[in-house]
Amino acid sequence: MQGLDQSSDTTAPRVPREEALLRVLEELYGGFFEAEETLSAIRRGEVDAFVVSTSDGEKIYTLNTAEHPYRVLIEQMREGAALFSADGTILYSNASFARLLHMPLEKVMGESIHAFIAPAGTARFRRMMEADTFGSTGESTLQAQDDSRVPVHLSLKPLPMDGIQVFSLVATDLTERKQAEETLQRAHDELEDRVEERTAELAESNARLVAANEQLEFANRELQTLTEDLTRQSRNLKEAQTEANLYLDILTHDIGNTENVANLYADLLLGMLSGDAATYLGKLKRSIDKSIEILGTVSTIRRIHSGSPEIKAMDLDAVIRGELCHYPDAAIRYVGAPGLVLADDLLPEVFANLIVNAVKHGGPDVEITIRTEDADGFVRVSVEDTGPGVPDDQKEAIFHRYEQKKRGVGEGLGLYLVRILIDRYGGKVWVEDRVPGHPEQGAAFVFTLKKASAVHG
Structure with missing residues (x-):
């Protein structure tokens, strides 16, 4: 019996051992689980395409529900986007629309779109919903959850979906543009x-x-x-x-x-x-x-x-000595030194008038002294007499025309001539007491003349 059993064992297939059977069972179960997960992902719309290996190589098969790129696009766009039903219930919102409303994204969906339209724009928004199938656009104002107002440009379009009337909404934030417009308007x-x-x-x-x-x-x-x-x-x-x-x-x-x-x-x-x-x-x-x-x-x-005067350099000493020759009988003393002054041919008239004035009013015993001395670019000349002198209240007046004082008729004209000649030469003329403080002891007529060396030297 044993022999027969052994000969029959050589022709029958070998039965796997228990460990090998468990391993095969695990591999089969793992493949089944992976396939089931793939099918579930396809049913949920989480798979847009899959790759199949064939004898001609790998092939890519896309599914009819491949909206993933569009979903990514909507989620990433800067404009706010939303879907809401005919009664205004928000069915979908992207993150940008939630930011416009200052709300968390999860709290936007389920709210009424009409709650976020500023009261002033409610009627206009309803007219936009009643527009034709091509949709409508226009500016409006969203009222965020914190009651702040956000100016937006709305694009609203009816969107039939599986027999249900919904509306797609795209909101573009106009805050920066409005601010720029306001700034421009203010400017x-x-x-x-x-x-x-x-x-x-x-x-x-x-x-x-x-x-x-x-x-x-x-x-x-x-x-x-x-x-x-x-x-x-x-x-x-x-x-x-x-x-x-x-x-x-x-x-x-x-x-x-x-x-x-x-x-x-x-x-x-x-x-x-x-x-x-x-x-x-x-x-x-x-x-x-x-x-x-x-x-x-x-x-x-x-x-x-x-x-006009012809001012030139003149020898003052020669002028004085030449004039003294006309009064040989008068007691005239001259104390001076040679020097050149700026004047003209009328300079002798100055000495003639002053000497005549002293002789006439000093009496027969009058003594006259003529002195010259340097005075810082000028020559100071004095004609002194021992006559009756000039009172203090007349020392200025006697050089004016037609003044008639104690010194005689016509004297004012001669002294006036002296003054205008000295002014003509750029100097000054005045009268002093010969003895300071004692006008009764005689007068000293003093004038200055510019040195010729002060200009031409």
Whole structure:
């Protein structure tokens, strides 16, 4: 029996051992589980395509429910996107739409879209829902959960889905654009205000300019009138000057000649008469001499005013010594040194008038001293006398024309000539007490002359 059993075992198939059977069973069960998971994923729409190996190589098969790329696109877009039913219930929302509403994404779905439309735009939003199948667009305002307002551009379109009426909504945030528009509008308003202000300022400036032009025209008319008056006055002045020169010519020439003749006959008669007649004739001759002196002074003043001075360097020492020769009988002492000063040919008139003034009013015993000394670019000259002096209240007045004080008639004209000549040379003239504080002990007429070396040196 055993032999037979053994011979029969050689022809029958071998039965796997228990461990091998368990291993095969696990492999079969694992493949079945993987296949079941794949089918479940396909049913759930989690698989868009799969790869199949064939004798021709691997092939890719896509499924009809392959909306994954579109879902990723919607989730990643910056615009808010949502689906809601005809009654307004939000069926789907992406993260961007939830951010517009300032809400967590999981709390948006299930809410009514109408709760997030600002009251002012509710009626318009309902009209958009009633539009045709092509949908509608327009601006609106979302009211977020925290009551903040978000300006948006809405694109609304009916979307039939498995027999259910739904609406797709795309919301673009217009906050930045609105802010930019507001900024632009403010800038535009500010620009308009500035233009208006500038226009007003320009109008005011134009008004002031018109007023200024009117004033200028008035001033021009006044100036023209004044110019005509000045021209007429200048013409009248020139005529008066011509007439005055005529009188001066008669005075200095014709009357001068007549007085010279009268003075000559007075000298002849003075030698022939005696007693009271000689005394009266002497007074007459002195009057004639005074008249001749005045005519000479007038002639000199006229010469000064008739033209520009020819200032030049002059030897002051020579001028003084030359003038002293005309008074040989007078007690005149000269203390000075050679030097050049700026003056003209009329400088001797200054010394002549001052010496004559001292001789006439100092009496027969008057003593005269002429001094010169340096004074910082100038030469200081003084003509001192021992006469009656000049009171303090007259020290300025005696240099004015026609002043008649204690020092005699006609004296003012000679001293006036001295002043205008010293002014002509750029110096100054004044009178002091010969002994300071004692005007009764004589006067000192002082003047300054510019050194020629101070200018030409």
